[in-house]
Amino acid sequence: MPHSVQKVSLLEEMRNVLRRQGYAYKTELTYCDWVKRFIKFHSLQSRESLLVGSEPKVEQFLTHLAVHKNVAPSTQNQAFNALVFLYSKVLNTPLKGVSASRSRKEPRIPVVLTKEEVAEVLTLVEGTAGLIIKLLYAGGLRISEAVRLRVQDIDFGFKQITVRDGKGKKDRVTPLANNLVAPLRLQLEKVALIHQKDLEMGFGSVYLPYALAKKYPNADKAIKRAVKQCGIVKKVSAHTFRHSFATHLLQTGTDIRTIQALLGHSDLQTTMIYTHVLNQGAQGVVSPLDCL
8 A cells, every 4th residue: 555655654754843843733733634635635646746746736726725615715824834834844845936726715703602601611511621611711722722731831920821832833921810720720739740650650751742632522522512501502612712702802892902912813803803793783783673
């Protein structure tokens, strides 16, 4: 099976390069997935086939995503970035002058829970999963950022959390909610004991991305169970709590630039999507039926 052997060795090499360069585990998963899709799309069976007509191949794939898959511009850019990394950092053959049809799909207005819905879900999710979800809502963290927090990232004195190597490899500071101080202290005590045992067994400093990966589905499953129990019909995921954090801050009068900084957005336009959530049809409109 030369096809699968070639593909596996290429992806392993890509993972190793991503790790050496300090990319986040979520980026590793995403980039490798796009490379797999690219290989499948063109039925490529060797490294050599990747290098023959590389620019046209990349253009065809990106155009396919825009025209036939109708993906969002950010998704198309993500695929392009993955392929740029593959060719420049793994195959050592940088792409030149790639031109493809651009996605024009408008960004979707994010799903947001009301404060009451958030409170209801949080009462039903306990343990580590519950703590992770509270971090997402309390500080606007992405789930990948929440599970990668370290002891030194939590400042109980200044009541703030430092999110390191966020999306775009940027650090940022976000508030530590008073309600999280006690449970976080307890969690840190547990982690310290586990870490000490790992060190005694010769572990503790090893890169363990798959251990982190297990926490993602656990939190998502807990969310889905709680949402179903609450009778909420919205399509809720872990990221919904980050969206809700931003929207609720906006509702209480927090400046949009402050929200941008807390979320770690490089472009203000990305943050502006939350103003559309508040401006949706029914918000602030009195039905004529209620005026009769």
